[in-house]
Amino acid sequence: xxxxxxxxxxxxxxxxxxxxxxxxxxxxxxxxxxxxxxxxxxxxxxxxxxxxxxxxxxxxxxxxxxxxxxxxxxxxxxxxxxxxxxxxxxxxxxxxxxxxxxxxxxxxxxxxxxxxxxxxxxxxxxxxxxxxxxxxxxxxxxxxxxxxxxxxxxxxxxxxxxxxxxxxxxxxxxxxxxxxxxxxxxxxxxxxxxxxxxxxxxxxxxxxxxxxxxxxxxxxxxxxxxxxxxxxxxxxxxxxxxxxxxxxxxxxxxxxxxxxxxxxxxxxxxxxxxxxxxxxxxxxxxxxxxxxxxxxxxxxxxxxxxxxxxxxxxxxxxxxxxxxxxxxxxxxxxxxxxxxxxxxxxxxxxxxxxxxxxxxxxxxxxxxxxxxxxxxxxxxxxxxxxxxxxxxxxxxxxxxxxxxxxxxxxxxxxxxxxxxxxxxxxxxxxxxxxxxxxxxxxxxxxxxxxxxxxxxxxxxxxxxxxxxxxxxxxxxxxxxxxxxxxxxxxxxxxxxxxxxxxxxxxxxxxxxxxxxxxxxxxxxxxxxxxxxxxxxxxxxxxxxxxxxxxxxxxxxxxxxxxxxxxxxxxxxxxxxxxxxxxxxxxxxxxxxxxxxxxxxxxxxxxxxxxxxxxxxxxxxxxxxxxxxxxxxxxxxxxxxxxxxxxxxxxxxxxxxxxxxxxxxxxxxxxxxxxxxxxxxxxxxxxxxxxxxxxxxxxxxxxxxxxxxxxxxxxxxxxxxxxxxxxxxxxxxxxxxxxxxxxxxxxxxxxxxxxxxxxxxxxxxxxxxxxxxxxxxxxxxxxxxxxxxxxxxxxxxxxxxxxxxxxxxxxxxxxxxxxxxxxxxxxxxxxxxxxxxxx
Amino acid sequence: xxxxxxxxxxxxxxxxxxxxxxxxxxxxxxxxxxxxxxxxxxxxxxxxxxxxxxxxxxxxxxxxxxxxxxxxxxxxxxxxxxxxxxxxxxxxxxxxxxxxxxxxxxxxxxxxxxxxxxxxxxxxxx
Numbered sequence: 004x005x006x007x008x009x010x011x012x013x014x015x016x017x018x019x020x021x022x023x024x025x026x027x028x029x030x031x032x033x034x035x036x037x038x039x040x041x042x043x044x045x046x047x048x049x050x051x052x053x054x055x056x057x058x059x060x061x062x063x064x065x066x067x068x069x070x071x072x073x074x075x076x077x078x079x080x081x082x083x084x085x086x087x088x089x090x091x092x093x094x095x096x097x098x099x100x101x102x103x104x105x106x107x108x109x110x111x112x113x114x115x116x117x118x119x120x121x122x123x124x125x126x127x128x129x130x131x132x133x134x135x136x137x138x139x140x141x142x143x144x145x146x147x148x149x150x151x152x153x154x155x156x157x158x159x160x161x162x163x164x165x166x167x168x169x170x171x172x173x174x175x176x177x178x179x180x181x182x183x184x185x186x187x188x189x190x191x192x193x194x195x196x197x198x199x200x201x202x203x204x205x206x207x208x209x210x211x212x213x214x215x216x217x218x219x220x221x222x223x224x225x226x227x228x229x230x231x232x233x234x235x236x237x238x239x240x241x242x243x244x245x246x247x248x249x250x251x252x253x254x255x256x257x258x259x260x261x262x263x264x265x266x267x268x269x270x271x272x273x274x275x276x277x278x279x280x281x282x283x284x285x286x287x288x289x290x291x292x293x294x295x296x297x298x299x300x301x302x303x304x305x306x307x308x309x310x311x312x313x314x315x316x317x318x319x320x321x322x323x324x325x326x327x328x329x330x331x332x333x334x335x336x337x338x339x340x341x342x343x344x345x346x347x348x349x350x351x352x353x354x355x356x357x358x359x360x361x362x363x364x365x366x367x368x369x370x371x372x373x374x375x376x377x378x379x380x381x382x383x384x385x386x387x388x389x390x391x392x393x394x395x396x397x398x399x400x401x402x403x404x405x406x407x408x409x410x411x412x413x414x415x416x417x418x419x420x421x422x423x424x425x426x427x428x429x430x431x432x433x434x435x436x437x438x439x440x441x442x443x444x445x446x447x448x449x450x451x452x453x454x455x456x457x458x459x460x461x462x463x464x465x466x467x468x469x470x471x472x473x474x475x476x477x478x479x480x481x482x483x484x485x486x487x488x489x490x491x492x493x494x495x496x497x498x499x500x501x502x503x504x505x506x507x508x509x510x511x512x513x514x515x516x517x518x519x520x521x522x523x524x525x526x527x528x529x530x531x532x533x534x535x536x537x538x539x540x541x542x543x544x545x546x547x548x549x550x551x552x553x554x555x556x557x558x559x560x561x562x563x564x565x566x567x568x569x570x571x572x573x574x575x576x577x578x579x580x581x582x583x584x585x586x587x588x589x590x591x592x593x594x595x596x597x598x599x600x601x602x603x604x605x606x607x608x609x610x611x612x613x614x615x616x617x618x619x620x621x622x623x624x625x626x627x628x629x630x631x632x633x634x635x636x637x638x639x640x641x642x643x644x645x646x647x648x649x650x651x652x653x654x655x656x657x658x659x660x661x662x663x664x665x666x667x668x669x670x671x672x673x674x675x676x677x678x679x680x681x682x683x684x685x686x687x688x689x690x691x692x693x694x695x696x697x698x699x700x701x702x703x704x705x706x707x708x709x710x711x712x713x714x715x716x717x718x719x720x721x722x723x724x725x726x727x728x729x730x731x732x733x734x735x736x737x738x739x740x741x742x743x744x745x746x747x748x749x750x751x752x753x754x755x756x757x758x759x760x761x762x763x764x765x766x767x768x769x770x771x772x773x774x775x776x777x778x779x780x781x782x783x784x785x786x787x788x789x790x791x792x793x794x795x796x797x798x799x800x801x802x803x804x805x806x807x808x809x810x811x812x813x814x815x816x817x818x819x820x821x822x823x824x825x826x827x828x829x830x831x832x833x834x835x836x837x838x839x840x841x
Numbered sequence: 842x843x844x845x846x847x848x849x850x851x852x853x854x855x856x857x858x859x860x861x862x863x864x865x866x867x868x869x870x871x872x873x874x875x876x877x878x879x880x881x882x883x884x885x886x887x888x889x890x891x892x893x894x895x896x897x898x899x900x901x902x903x904x905x906x907x908x909x910x911x912x913x914x915x916x917x918x919x920x921x922x923x924x925x926x927x928x929x930x931x932x933x934x935x936x937x938x939x940x941x942x943x944x945x946x947x948x949x950x951x952x953x954x955x956x957x958x959x960x961x962x963x964x965x966x967x
Contacts, residue, residue, distance in 0.1 A: 197852075206852065207925055207936035297924055298936060302943035309859035310951060313866045325877040325965045330958030331869050338951040540928035577852055579930060691878040 005203070005538045007559035008649050016557065019564040020534065026565040027118075027531040030591055037591050039127040040530055041119055045109025046427065048130050052101040055137055057498070059093035062086045062144075064491055067451075071484040073472040083468035084151035085144055085170065091154030095270065096178050097137045099412055103277035104129070104188040106419065107216050110426075111192065113525035114210050116201025116539055118532040118562070118572040121194050121663040124589040124635065125187050131599030132184035139607055140177040143170060150174035153466060155263050158248035158256040162240050172241060172610045179234045180606040182227045186674050189223040192216055194666045197577050201521070202561065204539040204580045210520050211300050215280030218308040219273050224670060225312065226269035228678035233262030236685065236777070242612070245766045245773040247685070253698055253770035257322060258688050262681055264315035272311040274408065275375075276304060278415035279346055282368050285422050286350050288518040289365045290357025293543055296349045303349070306342035310335060320391045329388045336386030343379060347372060362516075363437035364422035370445045371414025378406025381456070399459025405452045414444075417497055422516070424501070429510040429527045436500040443493030451486025454479040513552070519543025524552050535560035535648065536573055539580075561647045573647070574663060584657045585645050589635045598627040629795070636664065637811040639804060658811035668815045672822040675785075679826055682781060686774050686833060697771045697838050703758030703779075708835025711758070714751030715786070715827035718744050722793065722820040725813060729800075732807040741797045748790040752783045755831060775834045782830040789823045792816045850934070854915075855941050857908045858948035865901040865952050869894055869959070877965035891959045898956040902949060909945035912938050 011019070029038045038044070066086050069077045078086070108126050112119050120126060143149040150170035152161035161171045196217045200209065236247040237259065246252035248259055287294045294300065313335035320329055350372065359365065381403040385391045394400060417440075424432045458479045463470060470476055514523040521544055524533060537560045541547035554560060562571055562585070574584040604620035640655035647653050659665055690696045721744035728737040759779055764772040796812050799805035805812045876883055876890050883890075913919070915938030925936035 203928055205928065205930075205933040207933045208928060293924065293926070297926065298940045298943060301940045302947060305855065305859060305940075305944055306947045309856075309863060309948075312863065313955070323967050325873060325967055327873050327958050327962040327965065328870060328877070330962060331866070331873070331955055334954040334957055335866065335951065338954045341950065342947060542924075542926045578850065579933060691875055694879075694881075 004540070005649060007538075007554045010557055010559060019558055022565045022568070023531050023534070023563070024529065026568055026570055026590075027529075029530060034591070037593055037596065039123040039589060039591060039595060041108050041112050041123060041126060041532070042530060044123070044126045044130050045105050045107075048101060048105030048108060048133065051130075051134055051137065052098050052105055053498075055093050055097040055101075055141065057494075058141055059090045059098065060491060060494065062090040062093075064487060066090065067484040067487040069468060070470075070480050072481065073470050073477055075469055078468070080468045081151065082147075084466070085147075085149035087466055088150045088153055088170075088174075089141065089144055092150065092174060092178070093137075093141060094408075095154060095274075096181055097133075097140070099274040099408070100185055100270075101133055101137075101181075102416060103216075103219070103274065104185065104192075106277065106281070106416075106423075107192055108188070110423070110522050111195055111213065111216065112199075112532050113426075114212060114520060114522040115196065115199060116204060116521045116533060116537050116544075117195070117199045118536065119199075119570065119588050120191050121199050121572070121574075121586060121588065122191050122667065123570075124592055124595045124631070125191050127592075127595040128599050129184040129187045129191070131596050132187075132603060133181055135600060135603035136177045136181040136184070136606070139603070140173060140181075143173045148173065155267065156237070156259075158237070158240075158259050162237065162248050162256075164241060169610065172238070175234045175238050175241070176606040176610045179231055179238075180603060182231055182234075183602070185223055186227055186671070189220040189227075189674070190667050190670045192220040193224075193670050194663050196220075198574050198663050198666060199572060199586070200575055200580045201537050201539045202573065202575055202580055202582045203537075204575075206578055207297075208539060208542050210542070211283040211294065211297065211304075212280045212520075214301055215276050215283065215304050218304045219276045219280075222269050222273050222276075222308050222311070224674040225677050226266045226273060228674050229262045229681040230266035232678045232681035232685070233259055233266070235682075236262075238609075239773070239777065242609075243767070245777070246770050247773060249770075252768065253689065253693065253696065254773075255689070255692055255770075257319075258685055260319050260322065261315070261688070262685075264318045265312070265681070267318065268315045269308075269311045271407065272307055275411040276307065278371075278412045278419075280304075281415050281419040281422070282350060282372070283346075284518075284520060285364050285368055285418055286353050287357075287543070288422075288516050289360045289362055290353050291360065291517070292353065292357035293519070293546075294349065295352040295356050296345075297542065299345055299349055303342040303345040306345075307339060310339040310342065314339060314386075317386055317391070320388045321395045326388070333386055333388050337383060340379065340383055347376065362421075363432070363434050363441065364418040366438065366441045367414050367418035367421060370441060371410045371418065374406055374410025374414065374445075374448065376410075378403055378408075378410050382407060394459060396465050397459035398455040398463045398465060401465055402452050402455035402459060405448075405455075409448060409452075417444075420497070420501065423522075425511055425515050425527075426522065426525060427527060428505070429513070430505045430508045431511060431515065432500045436496055440493045440496035440500065443496065444490055445493075447486050447488070447490030447493055449486070451483045451490055454482045454486075458483070514545060519546035521545065524555055526556075534558050535563040537561075538649070559648075561649055561651065563648055567641070573653070574657070574661070576661075582647070582651060582653055583661055585647060585653050585655050586663060587638065587640070587655070592631075592635070594627055594631045594635070598624060598631060601627055632795070633799075633804075637799075637804065637809070639806070639809045656809055656811070658809070658814045662811055662814075664811055664815050665818060668818050672819060676822060676826070679781060679829075682774075682778055683829065683833060686778065686837075689770055689774060690837075698769050700764065700769050700771045701762045702771075702838050703762055703764065703775055703834055705835045705839060707754050707758035707761065708831035711751050711755035712828050712831035712835070714747055714754055715782075715831075716824055718747035718751055718789075719820045719824035721747055722817050725793075725796070726810070726817045729805070729807060729810055729813050734800075738797060738800055741793050741800070744793045745790050745797070748786050748793065751827070752786045752790075755779055755783060755786075755827070758831075758835070778830045778834055782827050785823055785826055789816075789820055792819060852937075854908075854911070855937060855944065857941070858905050858945040861901055861904050861908065862948040862951050862955075865897060866955050868897050869955055873965075880965075887964055891963075894956060894959040898952060898959075901952050905945050905949050905952065909942055909949070912941035912945055914938070916942055 069075050148169050152167050161167045196213045239245040240247050246254045248254045248256045316332035317336045458476050463476050534556050535558045537555050544551050569587045570590050572586050574586045601620050601624035608616035644652050721740050725740040766773040766776040799812050925932045
């Protein structure tokens with residue numbers, strides 16, 4: 004058993020604490036906004052997401068007011084279409100997903116006993132991207148230019164520029180930008196959970212919240228990229244008339260539905276699992292006992308994560324796919340009820356095994372679960388294809404999805420706010436207001452949404468801005484509207500409770516609910532996360548290691564000091580959390596804001612087809628990111644090792660798989676490969692739906708694609724050789740081989756371009772030419788990135804920042820090139836050989 | 842000769858059974874989609890396709906059972922009871938074994954459920 008260091012003299016401890024406080028302090032004045040600390044970023048993220056929630060909620064109230072009586076003319080049909088599109092879009096993309104990222108960024112470091120997540124600047128970059136993208140998408144409605152084709156943007160309605168206007172572009176580009184931020188958050192969370200846990204926190208001791216978040220972040224990597232791929236196809240059609248969804252030229256609108264729902268269904272679980280993760284933290288605290296069935300929760304989280312990818316076609320039951328295909332998805336949709344139910348039973352068992360302390364968080368949590376179970380049961384109903392054919396596109400679906408999302412997500416999030424609020428400023432929210440808010444929300448929700456099951460069964464379709472007087476929907480709609488306003492009153496009360504001044508309220512104790520997990524050692528007035536990084540020996544360290552909180556506070560564990568004036572954390576091994584490295588993370592910086600804003604400007608300028616502005620913004624963004632990498636990553640430390648306390652000395656630099664940078668690259672490229680796989684799926688999708696999907700269009704031939712593939716493999720071998728030579732210390736040869744790699748990448752790209760170019764393939768003429776060009780362009784863009792990376796390594800080598808012993812850059816670039824080689828080989832074999840061999 | 846392969850100490854083994862489920866699901870979906878969309882391409886009957894799915898399902902279930910066996914061994918053949926929350930490598934391995942076993946069970950059921958439609962459906966009716 005590892006024991007903490009002896010207690011320091013008071014003045015020595017105070018000096019340590021002062022140094023640590025200074026290093027982690029936020030800048031003052033307006034430079035406060037350059038902070039990258041997880042506490043601030045988490046709070047800003049959450050506050051912004053909540054503002055978007057309220058905005059989308061107001062849109063919902065406007066819609067309900069319009070639907071209160073038949074034949075109403077409160078708002079126009081077009082405004083109604085904008086309102087429901089933006090309502091769904093904002094709730095899903097600007098509230099539900101970001102709020103989980105916000106909570107994770109805020110809570111995970113202290114919960115894992117870490118100081119920070121491994122890439123704080125990436126977290127800040129994600130926040131600024133989200134803020135800008137969100138304002139862009141939401142702001143459009145004030146210019147009567149909001150998207151109006153429904154939150155899933157089905158073509159051909161949404162590809163028709165006359166019918167959908169610029170709103171569809173705002174949706175596609177604004178959200179693509181936000182999806183990039185989500186993937187950035189996923190990288191941050193996965194690496195944080197796998198590599199930055201406190202020493203001793205083996206995977207069997209990890210808080211369940213972290214388990215859930217690990218799975219969810221993994222799901223993001225496989226769910227968001229297909230949507231990004233779909234967005235690319237969509238925008239190419241809208242901007243340049245490439246006919247991906249136009250049947251007249253070989254396209255098919257159904258491909259969009261596939262890509263959208265391969266994202267869209269896992270998305271539901273991406274939203275639901277983190278919220279249920281909050282319940283997995285709250286329930287044990289108020290039952291005052293460890294969770295019953297920890298492994299069963301892991302089963303449920305992993306099982307749901309996987310099965311959720313086999314459900315997407317249940318959104319497409321009415322599109323005329325073969326019934327046996329529908330049945331496969333129907334079966335998987337029923338199967339996912341098993342792991343979902345396991346979680347509910349685990350909570351019930353935990354409550355039965357402990358003694359439940361009634362409280363506001365539990366009230367919201369349990370209320371939410373009741374609502375969610377009803378939504379889950381109607382979900383089992385609509386997973387049956389014949390029933391779905393009846394209920395499809397009716398208010399029954401509206402009722403179902405709101406029961407699932409509000410019960411499974413919003414109520415647990417509000418439970419989380421009441422539970423975790425003391426971590427923000429050591430004060431409580433009002434129990435009384437909380438209870439009133441709960442009952443208003445619970446009653447209002449059911450009054451509003453339960454009748455929608457009936458209006459749906461009576462045949463009322465979704466997305467209609469009004470309805471006739473004589474079809475029997477009047478009373479139910481009026482009740483729904485009344486309920487919606489009661490529900491909104493409940494939400495307003497929660498907002499009021501959070502915002503009301505609390506300066507007269509006394510600061511409370513550090514762990515007011517007597518919880519067992521580590522996040523409760525975080526001191527709201529300090530910015531350092533934890534005073535010292537503990538050794539963890541239990542799932543509920545604050546219950547089972549009673550002296551731990553005091554020892555941490557006294558700075559008796561790891562890294563209690565910041566002698567070199569740097570922000571530092573520990574990197575540990577994946578399974579057993581053995582300490583491996585001291586990680587120095589980036590501090591306060593403008594570069595994150597400049598990168599995010601310039602990238603945002605690229606997307607905004609693209610929306611309005613301002614090509615020059617796009618180029619300028621892209622150049623600024625490129626320079627900012629290179630500057631960020633050059634100054635903020637793979638830094639060579641002033642000494643090889645550092646004493647971290649408790650008799651442990653760790654290296655300050657690692658490369659390859661033990662380093663967090665390698666993992667970040669690996670995870671990013673997994674996501675990237677998923678997007679690529681979605682495009683390849685598109686290629687074969689077009690092949691399946693046509694007898695001859697080339698429609699007589701001449702392909703790129705075999706010669707150029709195969710030559711290009713061979714050259715890319717050669718470039719990849721150069722990268723491997725450069726890594727090897729650098730490892731042996733051959734300076735000149737390393738540089739020469741890196742330079743050859745850049746040249747080969749350029750030559751390979753030229754050969755790849757030559758195929759479709761030489762054969763005169765016109766991407767606007769037919770979808771075959773369009774998809775060939777798109778796969779080629781995807782590979783060439785990646786090749787250009789790969790070439791820049793090699794040039795960057797070359798420059799680092801000249802600058803003495805990449806050496807024999809400090810080879811993180813070349814290690815990560817080699818990893819990128821593994822994926823690059825696969826992408827190139829798959830692309831050119833598919834486009835070069837596939838139509839020829841059949 | 843050893844009957845079961847050597848124990849692997851990795852996080853990834855946890856995902857074996859669900860990955861096998863995903864592979865099986867994709868095979869079912871893709872094969873039917875191609876068969877029904879391109880009737881001229883494949884020269885066999887729907888019945889043969891169903892038989893193929895049955896065979897793949899059998900092989901998949903065997904693979905999941907193997908994963909379950911390995912997990913059962915990692916879990917010490919059930920000799921230790923959960924919650925496996927001691928701060929030791931031993932308990933961490935038991936936890937992984939138990940969680941993998943549970944996931945194998947879920948994957949087994951999910952594979953059977955996915956394959957059931959092929960038992961009842963006899964044509965590419967739309």
